Amino acid sequence: MSTTHERPHHVVVVGGGFGGLQAVRELRTLPVSITLIDRRSFHLFQPLVYQVATGMLGAGEIAAPLRTIFKQDANVRVLLGEVSGFDLERRRVQVERLPNGDPCHEVPYDTLIVAAGSCYSYFGHDDWRSVAPDVKSLESALVVRRRILTAFEAAEIEQDRERRTEWLTFVVVGAGPTGVELAGQIAEMAKRTLHEEFREVDTRRARVVIVELADRVLPGFPPPLSEKARRALERLGVETFVGHRVVDVDEDGVQVTSPDHAPEAIRARTVMWSAGVEASDLARALAEASGAGPDRGGRVPVGPDLTLRGHPEVVALGDMALVHDAQGRPQPLPGLAPVALQEGRYAARQVANRLHGSTTPPFRYRDKGSLATIGRAKAVADFHRVRLSGLPAWLAWLLVHLFYLIGMQNRLLVLTRWMFSYLTRSGGARLITGSEVSPAAHRPALTVPK
Amino acid sequence: MSTTHERPHHVVVVGGGFGGLQAVRELRTLPVSITLIDRRSFHLFQPLVYQVATGMLGAGEIAAPLRTIFKQDANVRVLLGEVSGFDLERRRVQVERLPNGDPCHEVPYDTLIVAAGSCYSYFGHDDWRSVAPDVKSLESALVVRRRILTAFEAAEIEQDRERRTEWLTFVVVGAGPTGVELAGQIAEMAKRTLHEEFREVDTRRARVVIVELADRVLPGFPPPLSEKARRALERLGVETFVGHRVVDVDEDGVQVTSPDHAPEAIRARTVMWSAGVEASDLARALAEASGAGPDRGGRVPVGPDLTLRGHPEVVALGDMALVHDAQGRPQPLPGLAPVALQEGRYAARQVANRLHGSTTPPFRYRDKGSLATIGRAKAVADFHRVRLSGLPAWLAWLLVHLFYLIGMQNRLLVLTRWMFSYLTRSGGARLITGSEVSPAAHRPALTVPK
Numbered sequence: 001m002s003t004t005h006e007r008p009h010h011v012v013v014v015g016g017g018f019g020g021l022q023a024v025r026e027l028r029t030l031p032v033s034i035t036l037i038d039r040r041s042f043h044l045f046q047p048l049v050y051q052v053a054t055g056m057l058g059a060g061e062i063a064a065p066l067r068t069i070f071k072q073d074a075n076v077r078v079l080l081g082e083v084s085g086f087d088l089e090r091r092r093v094q095v096e097r098l099p100n101g102d103p104c105h106e107v108p109y110d111t112l113i114v115a116a117g118s119c120y121s122y123f124g125h126d127d128w129r130s131v132a133p134d135v136k137s138l139e140s141a142l143v144v145r146r147r148i149l150t151a152f153e154a155a156e157i158e159q160d161r162e163r164r165t166e167w168l169t170f171v172v173v174g175a176g177p178t179g180v181e182l183a184g185q186i187a188e189m190a191k192r193t194l195h196e197e198f199r200e201v202d203t204r205r206a207r208v209v210i211v212e213l214a215d216r217v218l219p220g221f222p223p224p225l226s227e228k229a230r231r232a233l234e235r236l237g238v239e240t241f242v243g244h245r246v247v248d249v250d251e252d253g254v255q256v257t258s259p260d261h262a263p264e265a266i267r268a269r270t271v272m273w274s275a276g277v278e279a280s281d282l283a284r285a286l287a288e289a290s291g292a293g294p295d296r297g298g299r300v301p302v303g304p305d306l307t308l309r310g311h312p313e314v315v316a317l318g319d320m321a322l323v324h325d326a327q328g329r330p331q332p333l334p335g336l337a338p339v340a341l342q343e344g345r346y347a348a349r350q351v352a353n354r355l356h357g358s359t360t361p362p363f364r365y366r367d368k369g370s371l372a373t374i375g376r377a378k379a380v381a382d383f384h385r386v387r388l389s390g391l392p393a394w395l396a397w398l399l400v401h402l403f404y405l406i407g408m409q410n411r412l413l414v415l416t417r418w419m420f421s422y423l424t425r426s427g428g429a430r431l432i433t434g435s436e437v438s439p440a441a442h443r444p445a446l447t448v449p450k
Numbered sequence: 451m452s453t454t455h456e457r458p459h460h461v462v463v464v465g466g467g468f469g470g471l472q473a474v475r476e477l478r479t480l481p482v483s484i485t486l487i488d489r490r491s492f493h494l495f496q497p498l499v500y501q502v503a504t505g506m507l508g509a510g511e512i513a514a515p516l517r518t519i520f521k522q523d524a525n526v527r528v529l530l531g532e533v534s535g536f537d538l539e540r541r542r543v544q545v546e547r548l549p550n551g552d553p554c555h556e557v558p559y560d561t562l563i564v565a566a567g568s569c570y571s572y573f574g575h576d577d578w579r580s581v582a583p584d585v586k587s588l589e590s591a592l593v594v595r596r597r598i599l600t601a602f603e604a605a606e607i608e609q610d611r612e613r614r615t616e617w618l619t620f621v622v623v624g625a626g627p628t629g630v631e632l633a634g635q636i637a638e639m640a641k642r643t644l645h646e647e648f649r650e651v652d653t654r655r656a657r658v659v660i661v662e663l664a665d666r667v668l669p670g671f672p673p674p675l676s677e678k679a680r681r682a683l684e685r686l687g688v689e690t691f692v693g694h695r696v697v698d699v700d701e702d703g704v705q706v707t708s709p710d711h712a713p714e715a716i717r718a719r720t721v722m723w724s725a726g727v728e729a730s731d732l733a734r735a736l737a738e739a740s741g742a743g744p745d746r747g748g749r750v751p752v753g754p755d756l757t758l759r760g761h762p763e764v765v766a767l768g769d770m771a772l773v774h775d776a777q778g779r780p781q782p783l784p785g786l787a788p789v790a791l792q793e794g795r796y797a798a799r800q801v802a803n804r805l806h807g808s809t810t811p812p813f814r815y816r817d818k819g820s821l822a823t824i825g826r827a828k829a830v831a832d833f834h835r836v837r838l839s840g841l842p843a844w845l846a847w848l849l850v851h852l853f854y855l856i857g858m859q860n861r862l863l864v865l866t867r868w869m870f871s872y873l874t875r876s877g878g879a880r881l882i883t884g885s886e887v888s889p890a891a892h893r894p895a896l897t898v899p900k
Contacts, residue, residue, distance in 0.1 A: 059508065060881055067647035153491065154550035156549075157555070194517075197518060431491060431513050432490070
């Protein structure tokens with residue numbers, strides 16, 4: 001790979017999620033050259049991944065190739081590969097698993113922006129991952145989709161009443177926005193959409209359970225909205241197990257406990273995961289390269305300007321970074337797209353200011369509110385001054401998501417899917433793919449990409 | 451599974467492709483009960499699978515769940531599973547690989563319609579399949595997509611000139627409509643779309659080769675249109691190797707020979723297959739169950755009314771059947787969607803007539819013509835009375851494909867993709883999925899679903 005020594009300033013951005021993408025979008029107008037490194041060829045619109053899992057949307061409709069996004073920016077290069085480490089002294093990023101099979105590349109930088117995000121944590125039980133795939137990557141969402149749809153198919157032909165009930169039981173672990181939206185959409189699909197399509201089984205009898213360790217659903221939202229969300233879920237027939245800890249997950253279902261109740265087994269053939277947040281491994285790599293250690297959540301500590309201690313040329317942001325104030329006190333921010341977006345924009349502004357020799361005031365997060373949808377035409381929204389629920393919140397949710405989706409084509413496609421779903425109550429992309437027939441014992445056989 | 455003895459007449463249809471789907475669509479209005487069995491949960495619009503391979507369309511946009519198609523038809527049941535055999539004496543179909551893990555079901559029938567289609571044959575070299583995946587199933591098309599897009603990524607960072615050339619060489623085996631359209635779209639993508647997106651490599655230098663055993667491309671079309679198609683391909687830079695036999699395929703590329711030329715090696719990292727047609731294994735099973743043998747192409751022989759000899763209650767149709775006239779002479783028909791559609795409709799009419807005690811005149815195929823597209827706004831069409839090429843043929847191609855696509859939602863989505871592609875020259879769903887990073891040695895590691 002040609003180096004970029006002759007260029008005035010080379011910014012390497014690791015990660016094409018919300019934070020990294022935003023940083024590159026702001027940087028591209030500056031007199032710098034940029035290399036965006038991601039192990040995936042596309043930006044993924046995370047907030048809608050769960051709709052790929054339910055078959056509401058197609059995988060390609062919520063993703064945009066990074067090269068396409070930046071095709072008109074001659075100073076932006078995209079490198080497909082997996083960042084494996086950092087040499088902060090020599091200012092180099094190590095990249096592995098390159099598409100041509102080269103074992104490793106080193107990419108030099110003048111400024112490094114790392115926005116590698118997070119994944120769901122299984123509380124140290126990585127063996128649960130294959131039984132309860134997460135709703136985070138596209139591949140994993142397609143595995144979840146296959147399992148959900150196959151479970152209904154299995155129930156349709158299952159003669160044993162007990163096993164039929166297990167096939168019709170769906171457990172979602174974690175009641176953040178993704179978990180709540182996923183549980184709501186599965187319930188709605190079972191009650192409204194699939195009901196007409198099956199002949200033997202009454203899909204309306206499907207049991208959807210959501211398990212949450214905190215004492216309410218949507219723990220990041222104000223309590224009144226949590227309460228509204230819980231009621232909306234329960235109207236859809238979703239059972240909410242709040243204040244419950246998952247202590248075991250296997251092919252028979254999940255075991256939950258709570259301080260107030262005896263341990264309970266929920267027998268289910270389909271378990272999905274949207275709980276716990278664990279920073280990308282790159283947070284640890286970065287923290288260790290800088291001589292500091294990561295925090296308990298695996299995040300890399302950064303200062304009020306998002307830079308690494310002793311390395312003003314290195315920025316970490318988004319889910320993988322833990323901001324500290326000038327006094328060194330941690331100032332945790334929620335793991336949401338708006339935080340990453342604002343931090344990405346800030347990081348780019350900082351580069352611009354440095355080029356001009358000026359300084360940048362500390363980063364401040366402007367919390368504009370939160371949104372979650374619970375089924376058709378139902379949602380909760382918290383814009384601080386205004387709290388909405390029901391149809392107005394749902395319309396707000398719709399507009400915000402369409403607005404932040406990348407690319408006019410994807411917006412049109414998603415809007416088309418949603419319109420049809422709203423008008424006809426039939427899902428969009430409910431295909432079982434990945435294996436010719438998905439056998440019952442689908443769990444052990446499948447490996448779920450992390 | 452409950453049996454259907456109480457019903458007046460039970461028709462089992464095996465296969466939800468063009469033929470089987472059309473049969474069920476016509477049968478559903480009759481006083482019969484119907485069980486449609488497929489190993490896939492969806493009808494796939496085969497003629498556009500190659501556009502999934504190039505990333506023009508998303509997988510879900512050319513497929514429609516069978517249950518959704520028939521949700522309003524209470525007399526139609528869908529069974530997901532793999533038909534493994536027939537008991538023609540007891541009138542039962544054996545189904546394996548059921549979604550709930552049951553080893554086998556037997557489904558009784560009064561009339562059996564088998565429309566299990568065909569797959570590409572590798573001329574007895576099944577080991578070529580993993581090196582040169584076919585463009586037939588959705589899964590395989592997604593493997594092809596990943597390889598095509600990864601090859602460009604690999605070329606972008608490849609420093610070795612020779613290897614870079616290999617990454618930029620794409621070989622399509624088989625110049626039927628699928629092969630021609632695939633080669634045309636890859637060439638166009640390399641020349642027009644990707645060119646802007648890559649910084650190091652000039653994708654316009656990509657070499658696209660199509661190899662065909664017959665002496666012209668589109669051998670099923672009239673020679674003048676073949677000639678037009680060849681010229682259109684060559685204008686796009688596609689090299690056409692007609693009259694060439696593929697004698698070896700491996701990770702270094704393909705070996706071809708022809709009577710007029712010395713054997714030639716085409717070094718390429720990406721090889722795709724759309725050649726040879728082999729009837730479904732069920733053709734052999736059916737032929738053997740009836741006491742006859744399959745023909746050389748593995749097809750089951752049927753009479754002028756598409757029924758199996760000695761079994762007027764068993765119909766076979768589409769690519770897997772070889773129609774014979776009343777004198778027992780084979781009357782081969784092309785392996786095209788219109789043949790299967792007309793045969794499916796005929797099979798349903800035959801059932802209706804039998805219920806009324808009347809007979810059905812022999813099946814006659816009405817050939818309405820053929821269409822193939824070669825890149826943007828270029829196509830050839832042969833409607834017998836009218837032969838078109840260029841823009842009029844392309845518009846005809848567009849309308850016919852949209853019309854036969856199942857479901858208004860899919861039509862709108864595909865039209866949106868095509869409009870954007872036409873207007874912006876940027877592809878639609880060019881995502882590399884399936885593995886986090888596709889390593890260079892992608893071939894041996896991947897297993898391609900058959």
